[in-house]
Amino acid sequence: AQRVTQPEKLLSVFKGAPVELKCNYSYSGSPELFWYVQYSRQRLQLLLRHISRESIKGFTADLNKGETSFHLKKPFAQEEDSAMYYCALSGANNLFFGTGTRLTVIP
């Protein structure tokens, strides 16, 4: 069965410190993984997808099939990164979301 696990509900880091939001998945096929972000009082939006191997707002995420992980990383956190982050796995007709990690960047 498809499942996405985000083990940390809350994560606090100081401004300028590195940040890593963990995501593990279980999927029998070839996974497509995404990170979505929800800033305060804004709607949920796509941050990045593993296929494009891009860096968005300084964030990157590498798919590790051996560890079934798709952790989101940024070398230097900024205050504007404070938000709720969801890891998602694409199924046949929908996305499977993790329970989310609330990131707080302390000034």
Add this chain to the structure above:
Amino acid sequence: GAGVSQSPSNKVTEKGKDVELRCDPISGHTALYWYRQSLGQGLEFLIYFQGNSAPDKSGLPSDRFSAERTGGSVSTLTIQRTQQEDSAVYLCASSYPSAPGEQYFGPGTRLTVT
């Protein structure tokens, strides 16, 4: 252009009443999704529409929940005989069918059942 819109933004209803939630997807997006976001939970998939195909209803939690999509555009999610456990934020999203993982979300409807 305009994003996904949902109405109402907030709905308070009494237990046992029926409610209707509306979603207007982005023009040209033939795929439409409903999710439920409960406190402390992730987003729970409810239903998926793609064009004129039969919807994927596999995520609907009970037969009190139903959804329609008229004319391939606007969708309505109906909850009959609401229960307190139905209280949640209901999110609608749309996408191109070729990119199901790249979904555009509406602002949600916060439903409170008293």
